[in-house]
Amino acid sequence: MNESLQAVDSRTRREEGTHLLVRAGEYSCALPLTLVRRVVRALTVHPLPGAAGELEGLAEFGGEPLPVLNLARLVSSPPGANPSYPVTVVVWVGPPEAREMVGLSADAALEVVHVPAGSIVAGDGGFVQGEAPVGTEVIRVLNLEALGSEH
């Protein structure tokens, strides 16, 4: 009984630490996989005059209006090389009781990785939860719940 509970607990912790790794400018960023709804080829975005630079504009996704945010701008990444296969990652943001869907424009979707919670360091407690080593690289681990609630 204890062993099966431990196995379930271990699986739950592993799912919580599973992230989608995407390229945003010169940074690699990890998005919690449970909050990723879909990855699509970069959506056509209609600009919103007067919006902050992080907000690229509005797109249509599944018949609904979708705000699209520039992930590289959100994490203050220097611009990278011209992307060959830019994507829009459709994610849920905000606290669980007030989830909303937004698109994050990124240069590429890379792979699914496991980021143990204990390996994340130097976070600001906000959108950038912290940094963690993955392979030979240090990646930014993002907290999507903070994106909709920060002011």
Place this chain on the structure above:
Amino acid sequence: MSVPHARGFLLLRRAGSVWGIANGDVDGLAARGAGYRISAGGEMVAADEILGVVENLNVRPPAPALLRFWGAEAPVGLAVHGLLPVVVVDPRRLPAALRLQDGERLGEEPDEARR
């Protein structure tokens, strides 16, 4: 040219985006040079192109994530018409992009304003 008071929304293009204004707020519409001037809610709205009138538009309140980065221009809501996202606005709280520019304000043709 005038716009009849009817259900639905007037859709227009301005500054690369598609905007919607409730038909009930629209008092009139006139061509001016290459664009249009719409009298709505006691204000004058500038449009580059009139896309038409749609009767049904499923307008949703703007998401907090959008307001966070576009709060000063807070729209009434967002919708989709065909494959085009639409920003629905209240003419009494116009975003800057929909206001007449200096050269447009006096009813001047854009070409005249540049001279």
